[in-house]
Amino acid sequence: MHNWIKDALLKKFDDRIVQSEQNNEFEKIREQLLEMEKRIYNNLSDDSQQLINDWLDLNVRMTTVQNEWLYTKGIQDGIYLIVYLQLEKEYIS
DSSP: OOHHHHHHHHHHHHHHHHHHHTSHHHHHHHHHHHHHHHHHHTTSOHHHHHHHHHHHHHHHHHHHHHHHHHHHHHHHHHHHHHHHHHHHHHHHO
């Protein structure tokens, strides 16, 4: 896949993430998580807090890489399906 296509797809993916964060259910869950995070961090040492922060950062990076890959592959599959159906239509006609 050309880099410009991949860049365009990832930009669209980023736009969809922003849109998903505007969902009321998402906002409620995020507020609950922030409250739980405060309660957890209040009971941890600085070293433990840093360890958890590092773990969370790495987990977010892993999830982002996976989501971007799945999104790109989904678009590729959709394009292949459209091309296949178009070729089938032309072959049958």
